[in-house]
Amino acid sequence: MNYFKSFSERVLNLQGNEFDALALELFRFQAQHNLIYSAYLKARGLEVEAVSTVEQIPFLPIQFFKSHAVISGPSSDYADFYSSSGTTGQITSRHWIWEESFYLQHAQRIFEQHYGDLTDFHVLAMLPAYLERKGSSLVSMADHFIKKTGSDYSGFYLYNYDMLIDQLLKIRHLQDGKKVLLLGVTFALLDLAEQFGEDFPPLDQLIIMETGGMKGRRKEMIREEVHEVLKRGLKVSSIHSEYGMTELFSQAYSDGEGLYKLPASMKVFLRDVNDPLSWSDKGQGGVNIIDLANFHSCAFIETQDLGKYDEKGMLKILGRFDNSEVRGCNLMVN
Structure with a gap:
């Protein structure tokens, strides 16, 4: 619990130039203490020690929040969870809460x-x-x-x-x-x-x-x-x-035109739509999110959203992958 308290204070007081260092520290922490993420990294054959930049960090597919308790540390540290809305018959995501x-x-x-x-x-x-x-x-x-x-x-x-x-x-x-x-x-x-x-x-x-x-x-x-x-x-x-979404503890806001400015605690990378393990070189792709506020769960999420950056560095969410399950909070966009 002490490490969560330390992470929470650092996220709340985050300076822009501290993002990468904290993301790498969280990666090493969660690779060791998050059983689901650790198993995923092993299945990928990844050597944790070989990761030295945020671009090298693997992202956990968001579907794991539906099938597993994605937590870092003992389950006794978690008393409650947030759940996604879903639609009838869907399995909803659960994001366990360290401290509301x-x-x-x-x-x-x-x-x-x-x-x-x-x-x-x-x-x-x-x-x-x-x-x-x-x-x-x-x-x-x-x-x-x-x-x-x-x-x-x-x-x-x-x-x-x-x-x-x-x-x-x-x-x-x-x-x-x-x-x-x-x-x-x-x-x-x-x-x-x-x-x-x-x-x-x-x-x-x-x-x-x-x-x-x-x-x-x-x-x-x-x-x-x-x-x-x-x-x-x-x-x-x-x-x-x-x-925002159940699986994230940070939010981004748009003043119009569907263009989002990311908060200091969040970065978005775009992956190739045909190869989820490669970055997109086409100006748009699948949305991978680092959310430093997810220090208690998993800070590295591969979503089913599609996005692109405009010339000013603003993020636009284009929609969802055709083969992804329609999420309860879905708003279909161009």
Whole structure:
């Protein structure tokens, strides 16, 4: 447990030039203490001592979170887990939690570095499919954000859209200079835009942020189509996005156009779509993520997402591999 405490403090106070050194230290630690990752490295025939750069670190396929307890250290150090939403009949991922307070503190730090202090916000969360089950890391994060705002106008909404509109009208009347974050699963935001678009109150400092997720409630749409519908219906010029998943403890945020700025604790490498053990030389490929906040599980994840970097170094998520299982939080994109 002492090593987790040390890692958590270093992640929370991470400087940009410290990433590679901490990633290599975590690799050596998890290669020894994470039984699943260690077995995977042995199956790959990898010599741990031969790894000297982050580019040489192998990435664990994300499917292992569905079939195994991906933990570093004894199971007695873990009391609970976050679980993915999935769809009916799917096996969901489990990400065991060392200390929830670290996850929440880390999530707050990432958000505030991107958007500013939560005390300057009213946060209204529309996460019906997540609120209707247990174990959602997104709900835990949103609940923490709501509490940190200290605002009586912050809160959760299921399908009570009338109450949400009424709350937004009250906030607009306040004129307190605070920003408003409307954080929502995609199908709920689309429902809101289509049902209340004519009556939706325009706010000067409104941020609409979609988290993905049709949950089988609506037909899949490309991201650009979703964002156009939301911009028209909710009277904003851009739609923000959060890129996160149950298997990661860090999040990335987009201010629009689906382009994500990565937090200090995360790096993304693109692998060849036909050879997962090679890096892509085509400007796009499969998304491999180093998340230093995963010091308690596995920090090196081979996802089923496809991505590319633009000329400014911003990450764009293009979609998922055709042969991958559709994830419960999937938002199909170009």
